[in-house]
Amino acid sequence: MSLPVAGERPLASLKQVAAARAGAPALLGLLALVAALPLAAVEIPPFFDYLNHLSRAHVIAELDTSPTFRDWFEPATFLIPNVGADLALLALQTFTDTLTAGRLLLLAIAWGTLGGAVALGRAASGRMSPWPAFVALVLFNEMLHWGFLNYALGLALLLWGLAAWLVLAPRSRRAQIAAGCVFALLIFFSHLVAFGLFVIAVAAIELEAVLAERRRRGGALLPLLRARFSAALIAAAPLALFAIGSPSNGLPPAPAFNVSPFEKLAPFTRLLSSGNPVLDAAVLLGTAAFLAVLLAFRRIRLDRRLGFAATALFLAQMAMPYSAMHSFFVDNRVATATVLVLLSGLATRKGAPSNTERLGWSALALLLALRSAALVQGWSAAEAELREARAAFEALPRGSLLIGATPTPFEYGTGWFATRSRNPPHEHTASLATIEREAVVPAIFAKPRQNPLVFEPPTAMIKRMSLGPIPRLRSGRDFAALSQRLRAARAEMDAAGYAAQPILVFASDLACADWPPGYGFRPLACGSFFSIAAFRPNGSFVPIPRSEG
Template sequence: MTDIPTRRIAFLLLACAVAPLLWPAIPPLNDLPGHIGRYHIAATLAQSPALQAHWRYEWALVGNLGVDLPAIALARVIGAEAAAKAIVILIPALFVGGLMMLTRARRLRVPPLIGFAATLAYGQAFQLGFVNFALAAALALWALATWIALAPRPTLRLMLLTPAACALWVAHSFGWGLFGLAAFAADTALRRERGRPWPRALIEAGMSCLPLALPILAMVSGHGGEAQPLAWDWRAKAVWVAGLLRDRWKWFDVASAILIAGLLWTAIRHRAFRFDPVLGAVAAILVAAFAMLPRLALGGAYVDMRMLAPALAVALIAVRVAEPRLTARLLLFGLAFLIVRTGATTASFAIVAQRQQAALHIVPAIPRGAAVLVLVNEPCASDWSSDRLGHLAGIAEVRRDIFDNGQWTIAGQQLLAHRHPLAAPYDRDPSQLVYRKACEYAPTDFAAAVRDADRRVFTHVWTIGFPARPSLAPNVIRVASDGPSTLYRIATGRAVNRLSHPAPTR
């Protein structure tokens, strides 16, 4: 073994990181189509009267722009769909690269469990399409590696990483929080290595990390958001652990999570293993954050779950084994596990991508600029797998400049807002999701939505995953059907823009 990951191992890790995303035209992550729609609207609003009738986009400094900023810029050149794929495919590679850089910063040998750690690039937050957070978390690993490597040069470290912390906050506020916690834990452990007693190490580390808290000023004085309560769900934390690598095949995904948990438990309990003190401290504080954080905070959901994959990935690369033969065996076992998981993820993504494309065949039948009530037959939240169709209407926003009811419009979190107050409550996510009555969560009733959607706004209904019918109501007539999608035209009434002020241009 060399002091840093060998080129062959690094190549294998990075190849596995990008492989599942190479074939699908649209990365089949749950929320991503909706994000792609937002990129398109922001990039082309000034040139599209149809979009101007439906949407407004007002720039502000918010902590949720990690993929938005480069995607919007790139969308003006190659289109929103291609821009999203080009950027999103880099996120798992950045995550794996960050893990390797952390190992290098500590001048340690190839981690025997690096293969297991690399699989967490496709953790549940990434699978759900939380791409701004996923990008921020991956970049936080690189920032943390720089923080550790530059510990002997504190002035240079602060000159470089104070603006980096601000950039991380712009990418995603939770990614910035992850970096801040990790930097504090790493600095404390580094000072303990130099013989500082615990109280002094904690105080000095806190003082050294204080400039990284600069984004708090933007949070206090910046773009105001909607009031969002804090909410803890302690039972859900066990679900997040079991769903660490949740994708399609429950038995396989749960078994993978159990294997990773078992390896870490063995490393904690067995004398043959030890943890690097600095990376171990980082992993410990991130696991503690997962345990203590709420599920809902600052307008964001799944706050605690987002921390789990980075925490366990750092814990895995922190593991050291004294016996060389056991190190080699664990390394090979981990790389084999990574290859198997990559193959399964690639197959799963191919299945989802095929089903998404089938649902999109109906899009050319949607009139350009239409206002569409989208209703998606969504599996229960407790169901393990999904075809990830819930935000597919975002692609119709790209291709047909439509208004639909599946975008996120939380002030302070997104810069996109719509121009149809009469559309409420069918004006934002999750009003497009229709669950079975047996599900534990059911925000929208299919019949009520068709009946109550305002005819002065909506011109069409697009159902996904429901049987095609000649009509949904006397004035809601089928005009096209293809695969899981059916498009209906609302025969009475016309879409009316009740706003008297003109649509702004950017």
Template sequence: MTTANSSPHKSTAFGILSAAFALLCLALVPLMTVEIPPLVDYPNHLARMHILADGGHSPWLRQYYDIHWDLLPNLSMDLVVPPLTRIMSTEQAGKVFIALTFALLAGGTMALHAALHRRWSPWPLLAFFFLYNSVFLWGFLNYLFGLGLALFACALWVRLRSRSALLVMPLFSLIAAILLFAHLFAFGSFALIVSTYELSLWWRLRHEAVRPAGAARWKAAPALIIPLFLLTLTPTFKVAPEDYPLWLRGSPPPPLLTFLPPATKLEALKGTIRTEHRLLDRITVLMLVGLVGIGLVRRRCSILPSMFLPLGATALAAMAMPNTIGTTAVVDIRMPIVFVLLTVASSDWREISRGWFLPVTLALSTVFAVRMGYITEHWQNTAHHYRQFKQTLDQLPEGARLLSTIKMASYDNWSPAEGQIPEPMPMVNLSCWGVIRRSVFVSNLFAAPGQQPVRLTPAVHELLTVEEFLFRAAPIPWDQLRTQYDYVVVRRTQRLRPPPPPDFVPFGSGDEFQFYRTGRGQP
């Protein structure tokens, strides 16, 4: 039976969920208007999804790539996308995964806010402004998908922490293990938030005579310890130097940890809200900061005291994070988005008057729509060049070997030279679409033991790659490469030393790239 109090609550929840659905649809407009989203690593990851979905049926893919499942803390996309390809194409399944990632990030922020504040509020809808961030533009989708799951897991912990240990301990041990295999950093975010939240509550209640929920911190112990034990069973940290990714082969082993100058931490924070239109980004930030500032002055906007420690811990983690850990690069851009979404979930604006709410909502909605419009326009501008590339790939013989010499314009030996911003039209991984379109072998597919469930077969494991020479600033041995690859793709604006030999035959081209036929016997 509906009570007088529950009816308005349900009405508020329905209104907020409806607004969230509308914002999600608007956020997906750029994605729906292009064939290839301009995300740096996305084509490479999607090529792996195609290999996993194929399951070894293609004779060409079977010749080049082995599927080797293992306990890897990086499997979000690998477990979700291949099953979707049974009812849709690989390209469509990839877009569904991105849509799910957006829904998890925004929905997880809203769920955590509702759990912390015990009420529905439009405030966490601000999370939608942070969906297009530098982490997303780099194409680190496994991490973002796992982070969305982690936010939901934190919300569930807040709701259930005082329940029976017979429920809480096994449930969250399972959830934490799922997070670990979704992505290591997702589990790390969950562990950091939950442990500091429990520590904060214990500290605030340490002098209370009765603390009925005080034992909750011990219920969290298995959820934090068991995944760490599972992590020791994974091959991620047991990879030998000879098993490094292809672009590191032939170069010295990378240092375990590297750091960029402190100023890049500010760039990473700025990267939590990112378009190529810097003025639009500044206007958006000024509006959001101004909104919070007004709320603080009017004493309407506040942060839950129990979340001060989790927020401080994530901020410190973001400041302390190295740029690279082993062969994993651009690590330090990952924590700022956790801090921002956690801040949105932890804060609230109470007693919003209609006269104040409507104009603010209209202004924010307009800015959000303009941002999505600009991103859509920018993505459509890249689509022309991507279509040219895709059309050329479609002309390759099935099963050919393709050498990609395209390198990110802003890269030095280990890290981006221009802060943490990926280039506006990334092309470094576009050759991987050839795996999906023509079952080709590409030289730069992510296939590192301990990192992905796809490995190179012995037949192609020892092939040279251009990356190992570019990163060492060494001359490219074209005479060797012509015996190993059928085709080469170069970026017109990129200088190679030496350039491709004059007897390489132009094969297909676009405004930004040129394909050559090497003369090797065709497959």
């Protein structure tokens, strides 16, 4: 019997490794199906801004055929960042309804992100392994639960763009730069922050290449950097479009910083925030501990290039503002990108036991099953509330002006593992009536220089109301303030020929019995978590109280 040569694996072990590698695509496909189960279980995922995105795309698609929408909205240019989701939804709506289009887009984002991470991992290590597939656990992350569709689409494209950058690096610099330019444009039109992160990640990868070359050959650093400067070309076209042709460049930068340790670090611990903080924490900490042990015992490694990229993204988050250019949670968004790139860079260390990857696939399958089961349960409960609201909307007059309101304060970052205590939040639930009853909802995101649709109502008061958060109805003073605004809007609408268009208020977390008399509100529909009231001024002006009333 011959013995294996020192340093070589026995033939049986090599066959096991080959079989495991051959079965990896099938395992990945199965895990992709498990990850998508929550989208199959519900018609409307409970994402914060999600319905607002859908309602805007619905209005754009119906603008030519709906007199109501034409009276209240105007089309705007698509030559702005942050329109990728709008374009995708418009394309999908040519053959399906708006809600189905939304789920198809979410599925494309989820599978595109998972596929991009695996492709990036393979480009970095030269083979497929389970470690980049751990991205499946964070597909429905905190940023997606906020409903940031354009940003999530941009991150999926970012991973594919980095994969192309690494694959083409040893083949053709020209092809690498050309592919980088194409992906930079696609990411720019998806989301401006995602575009900036793509440029930062590419710059970090190029810096690592320069340092690696200097270690091998020596020499001065500056000439090596100059030789890599052509990578900056990927940012040229998007920046030129933004500076010359995009109205978004007129938005005031107005950066606002929040440098508290909680605000900077909690986006990492809230990565899975889904409304179930206990299980979110268990899956997140369990995954982190499992991968940390494998790294400590040298079973897996982190690709140096992607390690540089992830570090650069982390440092960018520490330096970025909380808000800028009328966009919020700017720095918080970067945590998701950092983790996606970090996971994509993990690979099995050469010489690790063959059962290491089998252990990885098994751990991923278990954690993903727990995660998907929890999301299915949570999303199904949330959809029961939305189903109740949809039933109430069916009774509303078509083309109504529907104002969203609530007594509930806006929630953000309630803890290290939870974004909010209410799932779903109903800040934008009224937007469902736009899709199903052709209602006009002022809170829709349709702002000049920011969106491809602009809200231009025939009343100055409603225009002003659309620029701020939805009314908070906590006291008599709040009800009186809303009544006064709607009185002005009613008078303006009557004068402009819209006397027949009713004004309604959808108030989440407000019962029918909570509407005080004397302000012109009459409850029309009552639900377990909401009420809908008609505003019908009785001719007598109700002054705003100076104190709680």
